[in-house]
Amino acid sequence: MLVEFSVENYRSFKERQTLSMVASEDEAMLSSNSFPMPRTKDLHLLTSAVIYGANASGKSNLLRAMQILQNIVVSSASRMQKGDKFDVQPFLLDAECQKRPTDLEVIFIHDKIRYEYGVSLDENRVYEEWLLAYPKKRAQTWFSRTYKPDNPDFQADDGYEWSFGAGLKGEKERIKNFVRSNSLFLSHAAQNNHPQLTKLFDWFEENLNMISPLISPYFSGLYTADRCEEDKEFCQKVVNLLIQADLDISDIKIEMRLFPLASEGKKAINNTPFPYWEQFKDMEIPDIKIIHRTMDSEQIVTLNLEDESEGTKRLFELAEPWLSVLEDGEILMIDELDRSLHPVLSTELAKMFNNPDINKNQAQLIFTTHDTSLLDGEIFRPDQIWFTEKDKSMTKLYSLHEFNPCEDESLQKGYLKGRYGAIPFVGGLNI
Structure with missing residues (x-):
């Protein structure tokens, strides 16, 4: 369960900004759009959060910062070597920030x-790494490390x-000796099977799932195909999802085939020899077929997913x-x-996380979008709607809850009119 995530001095984030999944005291849709935080009677965590903002306002940077962490x-312990660099970039539009480190912090609940x-x-x-735990409601510092090269x-x-x-x-102490300047104690502890810290490492590895536009839909689709090949019950759930989305689909069929380059030999790509062909030789990948039925008969028509x-x-x-995140x-x-999704379909997908009959295991969804049809008080509570806006070139992150909107207020109209900020200031386009 994610409680909150904070980022400072990373790309467009200069000052510390925090995305909180803690529900406000508002009672509206509390039972459907949130769930009780363990070990407390008063606090709830939100099932989902949607982030709006103009292009280049920092929406993607927020998710990217979470993925970087x-x-x-x-x-850091298993794949990085001494001298390898972290993929972090400070706020470059301030000379002092360029000299300072990036800060990333997450509060979460596990077991x-x-x-x-x-x-x-x-x-x-x-420069710093720290972990606090609350096994008995009070904070315990389990470990910390601070770089102090200039302290006499x-x-x-x-x-x-x-x-x-x-x-x-x-x-x-033994694990501490493995830690490099470019690696984390938490990572090395898990690599050495530390009983307490391995569980937290597993939370980072298994509980955080990211889908980015930078990942090819082809390769992302292979995860669905692989799972369908292994689990016929899950495959039927995928078929049901496609059918319910009104896509004129009756079934899917997965067959395994050789990776294309392996079957075709060392072919050239853009007239350049493909250097890694041997890595894919004899490798099998799913061949995804989508099955349709003709309108006037029971005849089956099979199309490739592409x-x-x-x-x-x-x-x-x-x-x-x-489906996996909701299940687990x-x-x-x-x-x-x-x-590439119709607004109605985006809405129905998001509503799955706000439906306790579907989201039975307290899964959470965080996503960015430009689809203003989701700005609806019957879908999201104000504390679930977030905005990013540039202020002096740096990203500010804030919630609709800060505006205390009226119950019958048109959130979509208010946003498009600039009432909440986070929209592009376009004075007309002319070339």
């Missing part, structure tokens, strides 16, 4: 325990001051993560949900 946790984990780093090194009162071979709390059991509409391909791409109670982050 996940990637660093998962890969009914709340944790606060954060890092401060630039592309070359970690501090002497250490690696330049770090370390602290371990009594709440963190098991090996610590011959279907962009909307059909997009929905097939989303099917596996969407995980977190799904999507940049540009509305890409």
